Amino acid sequence: DTGVSQDPRHKITKRGQNVTFRCDPISEHNRLYWYRQTLGQGPEFLTYFQNEAQLEKSRLLSDRFSAERPKGSFSTLEIQRTEQGDSAMYLCASSPRQAPSPLHFGNGTRLTVT
Amino acid sequence: AQSVTQLGSHVSVSEGALVLLRCNYSSSVPPYLFWYVQYPNQGLQLLLKYTTGATLVKGINGFEAEFKKSETSFHLTKPSAHMSDAAEYFCAVSSGTYKYIFGTGTRLKVLA
Numbered sequence: 001d002t003g004v005s006q007d008p009r010h011k012i013t014k015r016g017q018n019v020t021f022r023c024d025p026i027s028e029h030n031r032l033y034w035y036r037q038t039l040g041q042g043p044e045f046l047t048y049f050q051n052e053a054q055l056e057k058s059r060l061l062s063d064r065f066s067a068e069r070p071k072g073s074f075s076t077l078e079i080q081r082t083e084q085g086d087s088a089m090y091l092c093a094s095s096p097r098q099a100p101s102p103l104h105f106g107n108g109t110r111l112t113v114t
Numbered sequence: 115a116q117s118v119t120q121l122g123s124h125v126s127v128s129e130g131a132l133v134l135l136r137c138n139y140s141s142s143v144p145p146y147l148f149w150y151v152q153y154p155n156q157g158l159q160l161l162l163k164y165t166t167g168a169t170l171v172k173g174i175n176g177f178e179a180e181f182k183k184s185e186t187s188f189h190l191t192k193p194s195a196h197m198s199d200a201a202e203y204f205c206a207v208s209s210g211t212y213k214y215i216f217g218t219g220t221r222l223k224v225l226a
Contacts, residue, residue: 004157031212040123042204042216043158055212091157099208100146100165105157 002026004106006092012112013082020078021109025094032075033103034067035091036060043091049075082113116141116207120217128225133192135220137179137205140186147188148206148214149179158204164188175199200224 005024013019025032030051035043046065047057051072061067064082069075079086089110093103121136139145146165150158162173169181179190188205205217 006157009155033212033214035216040218042118042206042218044216045213048212050212093157098212099210099214100163102148102160102163103158103214105150105159107155107157110155 004092004094004104006090006106006109008109009107010110010112012114015084015113016081018078018080019082019111020076021090021092021111023075023077023092023106024073025075025092026096026104029094029096029104030072031095031098032069033093033095034075034077035093037089037091037108038087046077046090079111082111084113087111087113116145116209116213116215118205118207118215118217120203120205120220122220123218124221124223126223126225127195129197130194133177133190133195133199133222135190135203135205135222137188137190137217138186139188139205139207141207141209143209146208146210147179147181148208149173149177149188149190150204150206150216151175152202152204152219154201161190161203195222195224197224197226 032049034046049069064080089108091108093105117140119138148163149161164181172178208214
């Protein structure tokens, strides 16, 4: 169990630029989640994959956001035309099964939009 | 729909004192409950979870939590705080599907 890996750890970008984040889940986990966390808040659900299928997207995920999980392994989260309000910590988590199996989180990607 | 309320966004305790972090949940079905800890610039780490069975759950680092259905609570406790316990703590609930709902967190400060 090497843990969930996220890259990059930090990203500073100018408003209007596109950014892409990567998540490598624990290898035997077929469920993958993206959450967003802002200062003083808990993680907010963005999207969920079971294998390569994206089964749910939150209303928080505007048209500028897209997530993929090709081949059911790693996942990418892309934000197009970034806005200052996109500044947050983006957390990836994985699990082998649905609850009560807990989520295993990566260390996150902190995005700052200037 | 499920929800989680964490009472007290900031809690301060003296080193060696009892830690009590409060979590109340709302769920129309039997819940699965979790406590996570987050250190600065890191992801969330599981402290403990309640599924079924024994209502007093023990976790890592000396923490425990008690599921009280009548009070819809799942408060986190530790008998004696240590400086290394200073972090943010999140309570989460799931109905057994893929959805996990997190509270807004409680930042624990430990005073020397």
